[in-house]
Amino acid sequence: MPQIELNEVCLSYFTLKQETEALRDINLSIEPGEFISIVGPSGCGKSTLLSLISGMVKPTKGKVMIDGQEVSGTSPKVGYMLQHDHLFEWRDILSNLLVGAEIRKMDRKKAERKALELMERYGLGGFERHSPAQLSGGMRQRVALIRTLVTEPDIMLLDEPFSALDYQTRLTLSDEIFNIIKDQGKTAILVTHDISEAISMADRVMVMSKRPSTISSVYTMLFDEGAYLSPWKKREAGRYHVYFNAIWKELEGHVVSTG
Amino acid sequence: MSSLPARESSAVLSEQRTEQPAVALISNKSASPQYAAYLRLQKRKLWLIRLSRIAVFVLFLAIWELAAAMQWVNPMLTSRPSSMVTAFQELAFEGELFRHTWITGLETIIGIVVSMVLGTLIAVLFWWSTFASRVLEPYVVVLNALPKVALGPIFYIWLGDRYSVYGMAVAISIIVTIIMIESGFKEISKTKLKLMESFGATRSQMLTMVLLPASVPNFIATLKVNVGLTLVGVIMGEFLSSKAGLGYLITYGGQVFQMNMVMVSIAMLALLSIVLYSLVDLLGRYALKKNHYE
Numbered sequence: 001m002p003q004i005e006l007n008e009v010c011l012s013y014f015t016l017k018q019e020t021e022a023l024r025d026i027n028l029s030i031e032p033g034e035f036i037s038i039v040g041p042s043g044c045g046k047s048t049l050l051s052l053i054s055g056m057v058k059p060t061k062g063k064v065m066i067d068g069q070e071v072s073g074t075s076p077k078v079g080y081m082l083q084h085d086h087l088f089e090w091r092d093i094l095s096n097l098l099v100g101a102e103i104r105k106m107d108r109k110k111a112e113r114k115a116l117e118l119m120e121r122y123g124l125g126g127f128e129r130h131s132p133a134q135l136s137g138g139m140r141q142r143v144a145l146i147r148t149l150v151t152e153p154d155i156m157l158l159d160e161p162f163s164a165l166d167y168q169t170r171l172t173l174s175d176e177i178f179n180i181i182k183d184q185g186k187t188a189i190l191v192t193h194d195i196s197e198a199i200s201m202a203d204r205v206m207v208m209s210k211r212p213s214t215i216s217s218v219y220t221m222l223f224d225e226g227a228y229l230s231p232w233k234k235r236e237a238g239r240y241h242v243y244f245n246a247i248w249k250e251l252e253g254h255v256v257s258t259g
Numbered sequence: 260m261s262s263l264p265a266r267e268s269s270a271v272l273s274e275q276r277t278e279q280p281a282v283a284l285i286s287n288k289s290a291s292p293q294y295a296a297y298l299r300l301q302k303r304k305l306w307l308i309r310l311s312r313i314a315v316f317v318l319f320l321a322i323w324e325l326a327a328a329m330q331w332v333n334p335m336l337t338s339r340p341s342s343m344v345t346a347f348q349e350l351a352f353e354g355e356l357f358r359h360t361w362i363t364g365l366e367t368i369i370g371i372v373v374s375m376v377l378g379t380l381i382a383v384l385f386w387w388s389t390f391a392s393r394v395l396e397p398y399v400v401v402l403n404a405l406p407k408v409a410l411g412p413i414f415y416i417w418l419g420d421r422y423s424v425y426g427m428a429v430a431i432s433i434i435v436t437i438i439m440i441e442s443g444f445k446e447i448s449k450t451k452l453k454l455m456e457s458f459g460a461t462r463s464q465m466l467t468m469v470l471l472p473a474s475v476p477n478f479i480a481t482l483k484v485n486v487g488l489t490l491v492g493v494i495m496g497e498f499l500s501s502k503a504g505l506g507y508l509i510t511y512g513g514q515v516f517q518m519n520m521v522m523v524s525i526a527m528l529a530l531l532s533i534v535l536y537s538l539v540d541l542l543g544r545y546a547l548k549k550n551h552y553e
Contacts, residue, residue: 056456073459080457082450090472090550099468103458131551151458 001068003187004030004053004155009062011048021212022048028215030187037190037198039247040208041254046191050157054078076104079153083160085144087132093143094128100151111150118146122180138169145177149184156181158190162197174201178231199243200231207247210254217250219243338518346519360527363493363504367535370428370489375482378436386444387462403434411499424496431492432485443477444470475550479543486535
């Protein structure tokens with residue numbers, strides 16, 4: 001059974017002046033443990049799609065299902081990682097990690113143990129009492145990921161989590177985050193406008209069209225070098241450029257037809 | 260992490276290294292002679308500023324005294340520092356100057372606390388209910404523009420001569436408090452609240468976990484503005500109705516043509532505002548430190 005399913009999902013925004021159709025007839029089915037990337041022209045509603053899955057936005061038409069149940073609000077099964085880390089300056093790192101657990105009223109001792117274990121495991125050991133300002137951008141984004149992992153979601157929604165970072169940190173961190181997510185066995189959906197990032201991290205890349213957006217095509221990433229490559233290795237793999245060029249051409253088509 | 264253990268650890272190490280604030284690396288012991296000279300120069304400049312401040316004050320008093328002594332101005336109208344000292348002694352021992360100062364100070368502190376608490380509650384209400392905020396918005400605008408002094412007689416009739424002072428103090432400072440705190444709430448990034456929402460946070464969790472702690476610097480700024488405004492309100496209230504306080508002493512001194520009393524009261528008022536401002540400043544530093552803002 002697919003873990004995430006979208007059936008004929010439409011979404012329109014209403015303002016006093018006009019009605020804007022953002023998404024039209026989105027059909028989507030994601031298996032547990034899959035890593036999906038979504039690329040598309042800017043403003044096409046990629047992030048909106050994540051908001052729908054997270055339950056923060058309700059579809060105008062159609063159904064969003066997680067584990068066979070219709071989504072009716074935010075659920076502990078889904079973790080959301082945003083473009084900026086949004087660590088709270090007034091809390092130290094450890095208590096930032098416990099924000100989600102605190103909101104969900106999880107057992108504090110257990111959450112704290114989990115947070116410390118994840119910090120140790122993913123290279124943040126010893127930074128519990130540091131303030132967010134003392135950490136580099138890459139470390140802060142890793143803290144943001146762990147903050148989500150502490151609440152033990154099955155599904156991770158990643159909304160351009162690397163776009164605020166410099167290129168070098170970006171490459172390193174995408175490797176790290178990919179490994180963490182695979183290591184934890186989570187299902188992940190990554191929204192990005194970076195084609196290379198999309199290809200190197202995902203099992204499948206979905207391309208969205210301009211507004212009103214639909215999923216215009218889906219590419220399954222298959223490399224001759226093996227099934228379990230790190231993003232770094234995939235960037236060096238033979239078929240990488242084939243996928244890159246195909247997706248580039250398709251996106252270019254969407255952009256031109258917008259103009 | 261299994262795929263890149265080496266890179267991982269080196270990245271963390273280099274990040275730790277850059278974390279050291281640059282200033283801490285240069286301790287005074289290892290400072291170069293040029294740096295020592297720079298420090299000396301800066302220190303000298305600082306002292307020059309401090310001394311000049313005192314000099315301005317002393318010069319001001321000296322010219323005042325001289326002008327009165329040489330009859331350039333009429334000391335009946337301007338008073339003079341030397342007779343202010345005598346007047347201070349008289350007032351302090353017989354005229355209950357300190358009691359009046361204490362009363363004004365206490366009224367101000369109570370006024371500040373009341374308008375901070377009430378103002379914050381109203382700002383929270385406006386954040387909580389967009390409906391309430393939109394309904395009440397024009398009233399806040401009008402009340403902000405209205406000169407609160409005009410309400411003096413109303414407070415006097417409703418609250419009596421003692422409590423009308425608080426009415427005036429709160430009336431003057433609460434509207435600004437509401438506006439400042441509310442705009443502070445609005446500046447807190449929407450995405451921080453989106454993060455909270457993604458964890459399924461309720462509105463009261465957003466309030467206590469994000470809005471209030473994120474507003475600490477804004478609370479302190481508001482508090483500092485309120486020291487000045489509430490003092491205006493308290494003195495205004497005392498002018499209008501009260502039987503005690505520095506505002507009362509100033510009007511009384513004016514009515515009996517005792518410029519010494521007026522001047523001494525004003526000097527005490529200046530002193531009081533310095534003390535209150537310093538208290539708020541200390542409180543602010545403590546709150547910022549406690550909330551990791553420094």
